[in-house]
Amino acid sequence: MKKLMPIGLLLLLPLLWGCAVKAPQRTPQPIDFILLQLNDVYEIAPLEGGNAGGLARVASLRKDLLKETPNVVTVIAGDFLSPSLIANLSLETGEKIAGLQMVETLNAMGLDYATFGNHEFDLRDSALLQKRINQCNFRYVTANVRRVYTGGAIAPFKQMVKGKSELVPDFITHTFKNNLGDSMRLALTGLLLPFTKRPYVHYLPIEENFRRVITQAKTQSDVLVALTHLSAADDRALAAAVPGVPLFMGGHDHTHQDHYVENTIITKADANAKTVYIHRCRFDPQSKLLRIQSSLKYINPSIPSDPTTQAVVDKWVSKVDQTLRSNGYQPELKLADLKETLECKESDIRSRQTNFGDMTVQAMENAWPGADAYLINSGSMRMDDDLSGSITVYDVVRSFPFGGGFARQELPGSELKNLLDVGLEKNRGEGGYLQVGHISKVNGNWQIRGKAIDDKQLYKIVISSFVAGGSEANLGFLAKYKADEPKMLTTIKGKQVKNDVRDVVIEFYTGF
Ligand SMILES: [Zn+2]
Secondary structure (H helix, E strand, O other): OOOEEEEEEEEEEEOOOOOOOOOOOOOOOOEEEEEEEEOOOOOOOOEOOOOEOOHHHHHHHHHHHHHHOOOEEEEEOOOOOOOOOHHHOEOOOOOEOOOHHHHHHHHHHOOOEEOOOHHHHHOOOHHHHHHHHHHOOOEEOOOOEEEEOOOOOEEOOEEEEOOEEEEOOOEEEEEEEOOOOOEEEEEEEEEEOOOOOOOOEEEOOHHHHHHHHHHHHHOOOOEEEEEEEOOHHHHHHHHHHOOOOOEEEEOOOOOOEEEEEOOEEEEEOOHHHOEEEEEEEEEEOOOOEEEEEEEEEEOOOOOOOOHHHHHHHHHHHHHHHHHHHHOOOOOOOEEEEOOOOEOOOHHHHOOOOOHHHHHHHHHHHHHOOOOOEEEEEHHHOOOOOOEOOEEEHHHHHHHOOOOOOEEEEEEEHHHHHHHHHHHHHHOOOOOOOEEEEOEEEEOOEEEEOOEEOOOOOEEEEEEEHHHHOOOOOOOHHHHHOOOEOOOEEEOOOOOEEEOOHHHHHHHHHHOO
16 A cells, blocks of 8 residues: 555745745755654554554655655654653652653654644743753744743743754744755744643734734845644634735644645644654745645554664653553553544634543443442543544553542532533533533533423532542632542443542443
């Protein structure tokens, strides 16, 4: 099977600004270069039973591209330091891993440039984030993300580069040469949606700063492309509002897609390097035209793993493996072949009921039957990806990296309505949005198992202990109700299972 899938992206783009290449005696010849694009990578090793993704395979693909031309630049369009199961574990020193596994793997792979994604700011500890940025051999670039320093000063982030502290630039230029010595300068910038709020992060307006950077880059480069960590709708709107930038290498959406707006190509690969984009570019200094031919490449077992990168991956995978085994989990154990893709992207599970939520509440009911309704906060689900193909124990544990048990509470109907108003409406878009079982809303009225909720009746609910204890946003009032939290649960079949969401879901697949 041919793995390279040309998707017919081919544009000839007149550049908006003049070429700054010095005119030699002879006519300058075209300059070829390749941009290798990744986005939204949380897992360093292959998923789906080894069939999809894997950064050691991307490393070997990169080496193959380098045989075509030395002009290869590898980029990631944000979201890689978090979330993942491993990022939540700690080093022997007690320091949280917090993306170090990804930094070391991307360094080994040969990544050149990154822009921030919203998940880079999952880290609350800005000093630890700074440490991780400094550990990267690749350079960060962003036009609209700024750091809020102690005292409130807003200025660019910093990165240690070859022992020197440098500002993370609005754009960065990379010079490519052909074998005759003709050169061109490619400028790269980065943009991020203002999604993750942290006291240390400040977002500048996207369009205004994109325009500002384009104006600045004109004087210092031949062509500018962007790494955009935006929703596809925002990418399209930006390309329409600010035409003339030939390529947006995007992220944030986790399924591969391409869009053509005005004279901009927008591409996004699948999350977790299940696919990457290869952009083969030719810049003609005479006509000042840039030709881009983009193809989507599946990362699968047909690509060998690069041994250097694989060694780094293996080191981290064995650390996770040991941790999981010491907690009684068998990470590689396949639980099921999935009949349908389970939706667990944050944008889905924090705004609507998904089939991953349905599966989880069914697992809760299996482990703790007899309640009127089942509820779990979507913030406990941290995979930010969909599951397809098969599901393993590792997939379950990475879906719920914090674990956590369940509690049973008895609430009067009037308070249950408050819980649902908050958990299914007010908290929409946040981790406090609930995935639920046996709850519906008909003609504006909440129902349990198809019946209108009676204000005075007492209802038994099984709910995440974290939420029952009043720790979830806007749901502190639950703390006043008694929470029954046994260490072990007895399933429908009478089996004993540990009261932890990971064990409960694994039991759901294996217990029948
Ligand atoms: Zn994102």
